[in-house]
Amino acid sequence: MRTIILIFFISFFQSISYSQPTTATVQKDVKNDLGANCLSVKVGSGNTSTEYVNGGYSTFYRVSVSATFKTDLPGITKIAKGAAKYAKTGGGKYTYSQYAPGTVEYNGMPAPDTSKIRALILSMSDYGLIQATFLDDVISFSFLKLPEPLWHTPLSVSVPVSLVFTRRKTNFELETVKRPYLLRLYRNTASEPWTSVAWTTPDYRMQNIKEESLSVETMGEYKISKMTYWVEKSRIKEAEKIADARPKVDIPTVNNIRDVFNWYHGLLMEGDYAKVEAATIQLFHPDFIDKRTKLLDANAILMLDRLKKALTNDFSTYNKQYCTIPVLFEVSDTEISWWNKDKTRPTVIQIKNENDRWYIYKVAVNVWGFYDEAKANATINAVCK
Secondary structure, three states: OHHHHHHHHHHHHHHHHOOOOOHHHHHHHHHHHHOOOEEEEEEEEEEEEEEEEOOEEEEEEEEEEEEEEEOOOOOOEEEEEEEEEEEEOOOOOEEEEEEEEEEEEEEOOOOOOHHHHHHHHHHOOOOOOOOOOOEEEEEEEEEOOOOOOEEEEOOEEEEEEEEEEEEEEEOOEEEEEEEEEEEEEEOOOOOOOOOEEEEEOOOHHHOOOOOEEEEEEEOOHHHHHOOOOHHHHHHHHHHHHHHHHOOOOOOOOOOOHHHHHHHHHHHHHHOOHHHHHHHHHHHEOHHHEOOOOOOEOHHHHHHHHHHHHHHHOOOOOHHHHOOOOOOEEEEOOOEEEEEOOOOOOEEEEEEEEEOOEEEEEEEEOOOOOHHHHHHHHHHHHOOOO
16 A cells, blocks of 8 residues: 555656646746847746647647847837747656747837827828728728727837728618727838828727627618719729829810821820820720729720830830831821831820810830840831931
């Protein structure tokens, strides 16, 4: 009987000596691993797991830790929340393996100025809600007192807000909703203003702040189908701002396609893309403009992109590859094309006349790019006759 009791106590004390590492051991191991900037380590709960590694099963112990670091900023510390990993050896002892990083936050940072954040959001046509394609309209947003702002780095902070908006609940119901968000803000340096914002899902600190339905309005199905989503409205506003900023170009009176060619080619030779873009958009046929949103369609955007590359690339632009008076290639009542200097690539413009007004229906400006350097140089060096 004494022998059995003795064996039991020996086994018991052996199991204790090979049990999970103590709090003091974890603190020491993690501090040694994280270096001199680590001021302190708090140890939380842990758990063991058996995993298949390198052809066999191994037992690991992971314990949550929160490490505090000193920073170069006076009075500011960095809190890194992660886990310490221990591997169980053949003798049953747990050996420190590594620290696995998780989230990081900065303590002691000043509260961000919400008036400046509001100004940034209001300066954006979509309020930064580009991903919120379900919104019909934004009614208001407000800053929440709790939880406190969370600094991820000195250049990024998350601020809790409440957004009130409308959305289509059904094909004939418009719902007004109040929903919590986290505003994630970014800046380039600590002394500069915020430059961008993202509306993100609330974290665990906001789990008690729920979405609320404030009201539901019954509307006609047709009326709802004709409503414009918030993102689309924002795109229209942005397009209007860009359009208002474009220079206004005087469009000449033309009698035929050759008059169009003479004027438009002259614009291209000037090399002022802003002016060419403004003139081209003024003259785009209505087919290229969405009747509801007034935005340019994909074909128009493609033509403008090609124009921009031809006039602004850093290799060889239109006015280096075309003559002041180019040789015409093909001419009809609605389309005209002309050669570059050595007749290896043509530019084409197509027009439409409707209601005593002419429109651009197609423009394709062709220049040799850097990927065809030999052909480009041959064109550039060709002599205009």
